[in-house]
Amino acid sequence: MGAHPAALIGAFVLVHAWLIAGNLLLPGLPLGDVQLVYPFWASLGIAGEGWVGIDTAWVYPYPALLPMLAVYPFGQGLAGSLAWLLLMTALNALALVALAGVQRDVRRVAAAWWWLGFLTVLGPIALGRIDAVTAAVAVMAAAVLAEHPRWAGALIAAGAWVKVWPGALLLAALVAARRWVDVARGFVGVSVVVVAIGVLLGGGAALISPLTEQTGRGLQVESPLALPWMWAAGLGGDSVIAYDREILTWQVTGPGTAAMAALATPLLAVVVAVILALAGIARRRGVTEELLLPALALALVAALVTVNKVGSPQFATWLAAPIVLGILLRAHGGLRFRVPATLALAAALLTQVIYPVEYGAVLRTETWMLVVLTTRTLLYAALLVWALVALIRAARGRMVSDGGEDPAAASREVEGASP
Template sequence: MGDRRSSRGIRRLLAGRGAIWVAFALVHAGLVALNLFAPGLPLGDVTGVYRIWAENAAHGYARMGIDLPWVYPILAFAPMAASLAFGGEWFGETWLALVTVLNGLTLSVLLGQATLSRHRRIAAWWWLGFLALLGPIALGRIDAVTVPFAMLGLLWAAGRPRAAAVLLTIGAWIKVWPAALVAALVVALRRRAEVVMIALALSLGILAVSLVAGAGGNAIGFIGEQAGRGLQVEAPLAVLWLWAIVAGAPGVRVAYDREILTYQVSGPGVDVAAWLTTPLLAVGVASVLAVGIRAARRGAPLGRLLPPLALAFVVVLLLGNKVGSPQFVAWLAAPVVLGLVLRPARFAVPALLAAGAALLTHVIYPYWYGWLLVADPAFVLLLTGKVVLLALLLAWALRRLWQAGNRVALPAHELASRPG
């Protein structure tokens, strides 16, 4: 009897907002500590690259994306500049504080002001677990700034489509991937014309300000910068060449590109594969778009359409990407959280698959990243397992999208499914 009461008491404690906020503080404190003190320099890009870009601009030397071509869209500079608020010596700590604040605001919206529902509680606990599994990379890259914009945009999609369009467009001008979520909104929402107009107007405004600042062609230079990259070692397609190294194939190796500061695979066929990623990615996006449009035209309700559509778009970007950096896995949080808020039982499988991908990413990076760079068989196997999990995620999302487009009688509560 005492054990039952104790169990019920624990469940009540974990069901409250207080427990979730305590967990939020603990998870983020742990991630901050790992970023600052763990081996493998998990915060290296922030303190060794972002800080230099920000300081160069502050001293009038060069503004990335304006005076020089840049790999990121122009708004990516905003959080980097903000992280100089307390000086270059505190750049890393300020960056981590900024991302923590953004995540805190997102959690506040996710939990809402009304009585905390079971669905939102599940989504919140999953997100915190996902961040912990993903490790320091969950905070230590520019992608960490975009995830809150993406998550809020999806959560507000039904009730506040204009705000959602603004948030996702801003996210896309920080790091391109949220543009796929704008496309998901255009397909899934009835007020799609508003989403398109807001996204276009805001994008034109950002471009205009960039041109006034003197950017010229550099305002969209990130498109060419990405297109010219080789096949990065973590890219899903690079697994084939990593296994070739394991097998002892001649002429295949991992090399460091000093121009874009990444490790890439090189060897026979790599350049062709790197070039093919762009058309393959286009085909993948078009395929998801076609299945999503089919479901929308057949009257699929938002609750059944938007979560798997957003997830499919994100996973296609992950699988077809020739960069494949470990932090990209953080993108999965936005569509999975939306799915758990709307349909937690149906989204249990992708939640588990995404968590598994986060864990494998954390094992590989940053602590033992060097083993992947020398194509150690165990770590190549881990990367292969991650790619398999992503492929399973895509298969699940496409299957759900197709089912959403089937002409079947839907229960009334599904027709009314909307995020709050």
């Protein structure tokens, strides 16, 4: 497992021991969803009241029930919490194997060490939500994309059928990967099986409800788009924070929040369309997969995180896969990913401060926490801007490596003075 397997394995154990302890001991109810919400959803089907995602609309695709059902027999107490945390740890172990591999590959080892550092500073939320499943699967997909694109497509599908966001990696691969057809085949193969099983279980429109269930939501307090109203609430303005019992989350309301919530989805669609257009131009101009794919994947994922009215802390976990992809492809002439890798670590650290450590300060809109939220939002925006700059340079034909500009020089130009 890389040049120093014992050190990497030891670090993995220590990091996950810390994450498990943090989930069990830190304030702020880090495992609130695992202990309260997930068992409730699972119990509905077990009690014969209908399976969410199959019989009724749900915010997640129905396969997201699988890990919830897997730990349901252990109950909602300590046993159930440990079962969930150990299940997520096992998934991360698989991701480590996929990432570090079995050969002495320095780039893979570097990516694995970065990922473990990212998990460490992100803290309990790295394991304490359903996003931990998709984050691990997405890292696996990024790890095998270059050598095994069909497996990568299958893994992306597995992640997207738990929570939709890994679809961003599919879009990136379809535009920028040389073997995009293989990626598509892997994705379609898994998706056909999932849809067929869902239909056999009696599912209909509920199978696609995750695409529509978010449209009626307001601005969640941690969302980058909610930041102006959070400041207004903290400074004694007209904005108010309240708990929405229907969707089980804290939201901020005030003058203009309804309009912003309604605008969020169309705005995200426009941003994604612009990103894909830039990538399409770059692809037609001959920019290589190694240069284009990681920048495109990061741009799409950063857009999903930044231009989002939900903005849950666990969204930070999504950043790992495109960063890992960038680190891996650097070995083949890709962009230097030192800047976004550092920005992502800083955003993850602030996310841990926001949740669970000082979530009470978020709800009280304390000034220092508003500064933390603002800084974290600026880091997200910086990741998006970095990726957009890379795509713009690519679209202008300044990052071509086949018979054109040296890729190392191009990557240095994107990152400025980065060595």
